[in-house]
Amino acid sequence: MKQLSVxxxxxxxxxxxxxxxxxxxxxxxxxxxxNRPIKKVPSLxxxxxxxxxxxxxxxxxxxxxxxxxxLSADVINFSASQSSVKKGETLxxxxxxxxxxxxxxxVMRHSDVGAGVFLSKHVNAKIINAGDGAHEHPTQALLDTYxxxxxxxxxxxxxxxxxxxxxxSRVALSNxxxxxxxxxxxxxxxxxxxxxxxxKSLGVQVETNIKKALEWCDxxxxxxxxxxxxxxxxxxSTREYTQLFGINLELLNSINKDIVIMHPGPINRGxxxxxxxxxSDKSIILNQVENGVAIRMAIIYxxxxxxxx
Amino acid sequence: xxxxxxSQKEIHIILHRLACQLIENHSDFxxxxxxxxxxxxxxxxxxxxxxxxxxxxxxSLKYGQLDITFYRDxxxxxxxxxxxxxxxxxxxxxxxxVVLIDDVLFSGRSIRAALTALQAFGRPKKIELLxxxxxxxxxxxxxxxxxxxxxxxAINSEKVKVIWDENNKKDTVYLVNTKEK
Numbered sequence: 001m002k003q004l005s006v007x008x009x010x011x012x013x014x015x016x017x018x019x020x021x022x023x024x025x026x027x028x029x030x031x032x033x034x035n036r037p038i039k040k041v042p043s044l045x046x047x048x049x050x051x052x053x054x055x056x057x058x059x060x061x062x063x064x065x066x067x068x069x070x071l072s073a074d075v076i077n078f079s080a081s082q083s084s085v086k087k088g089e090t091l092x093x094x095x096x097x098x099x100x101x102x103x104x105x106x107v108m109r110h111s112d113v114g115a116g117v118f119l120s121k122h123v124n125a126k127i128i129n130a131g132d133g134a135h136e137h138p139t140q141a142l143l144d145t146y147x148x149x150x151x152x153x154x155x156x157x158x159x160x161x162x163x164x165x166x167x168x169s170r171v172a173l174s175n176x177x178x179x180x181x182x183x184x185x186x187x188x189x190x191x192x193x194x195x196x197x198x199x200k201s202l203g204v205q206v207e208t209n210i211k212k213a214l215e216w217c218d219x220x221x222x223x224x225x226x227x228x229x230x231x232x233x234x235x236x237s238t239r240e241y242t243q244l245f246g247i248n249l250e251l252l253n254s255i256n257k258d259i260v261i262m263h264p265g266p267i268n269r270g271x272x273x274x275x276x277x278x279x280s281d282k283s284i285i286l287n288q289v290e291n292g293v294a295i296r297m298a299i300i301y302x303x304x305x306x307x308x309x
Numbered sequence: 310x311x312x313x314x315x316s317q318k319e320i321h322i323i324l325h326r327l328a329c330q331l332i333e334n335h336s337d338f339x340x341x342x343x344x345x346x347x348x349x350x351x352x353x354x355x356x357x358x359x360x361x362x363x364x365x366x367x368x369s370l371k372y373g374q375l376d377i378t379f380y381r382d383x384x385x386x387x388x389x390x391x392x393x394x395x396x397x398x399x400x401x402x403x404x405x406x407v408v409l410i411d412d413v414l415f416s417g418r419s420i421r422a423a424l425t426a427l428q429a430f431g432r433p434k435k436i437e438l439l440x441x442x443x444x445x446x447x448x449x450x451x452x453x454x455x456x457x458x459x460x461x462x463a464i465n466s467e468k469v470k471v472i473w474d475e476n477n478k479k480d481t482v483y484l485v486n487t488k489e490k
Contacts, residue, residue, distance in 0.1 A: 002389065002392050003390055025392075025393075026393065028395075029376070029393040029395070029396070032396055033429075036429045036430060037429065037431060038400065038428065038429035038430075039429075040429070041380060043380075043384050066333065110338050178444075272364060296375035297416045301379075304385065305384070305385060305390050305481075307385060309385050
């Protein structure tokens, strides 16, 4: 396969396994590119990309912007906090105004679930979902699975546990879809109040004992507790959460196997993971960040390929 | 319909001649690097390097392979997209003499892309171009080879097909007429 089967990247849900394989292969080449003395290729010279972040982001926005610049695209940035959205403009109006400036690709993060899908039906540009509410975050899932493949050689038949706040996490859902598509077994682990009710219907296991979960898995993807999304109290205290679900070196040493530790960032050091684990050789957290640029370059390149002259 | 342009024996002689020409200009290859263009130039380059190392005892030859997919000037203009290949250049070409190696020189556009791509690896002292087949009358850009195996004058509907055999037994160059069936 040489082309993506989709016109936009709205979620992992819409992708086929072959799409992910193509993205990974293309990302391999871009990873080589970003390790050259000059880390830039001229492919997207005549493409303009708008990064629309209606919700805060540091890492994803930087990673997208860097990927776009490495491909030589022209980039415009937009944050909701400085925009006319505050003055009451609708999403379609905002985006159409930006598209009137001849933009080819829109990267969007929005707090509403399905914002990307909605936009793809109403505006004439390629849409890349950089996170929609607690729904999907496809590029994060792709860079996570890519990093697992890089570390372990394959994703197929590996056991991956996603630990923490599954309820408010878009990373969790996209990861579940991507991991299952690539043939991995998935478990979620956290306080029951932070695990969606019907998650088992996705074919994932649920575990509330962190030690058992770690003993079961090959890879542990640790998520942040998203306090900003919580409208109620989901656990008694941060201290209790850390005691029951926090990962520390002592806990890791007590299980009798080597596992890979991942975290999509930002890390709350000392809450869901301690510094000695985050900075240990078991952790591939910084590899994830590096791979994020290569994966995003691959996605943008493959989508831009569909925009005919 | 296809006819044989060069047989294994002729190809063998040409490869040795090209190897000798390279040695004449680069003697011990101390400041020279060879770079094969993906995908087909790589097969050709490997043959040439094999001869340089085994038959002419050239030591410490630096060799890399370059993919030009991301530097092509027809991105988004093709019906069928091209998939990238691996680039493997684990040295800097700053102040080196670079010999670019490809099998057939046609429009010159791949070489244009390769020249741009090379800039990402440093500023070379000099770049030379070595091709096995030079299709003289089909150039779209002012690019000429420094070394050429064989010059072929063919019309546009004819295609030059080079088959490289890993065992050095069945290397052949064909002239294929794409209009006839």
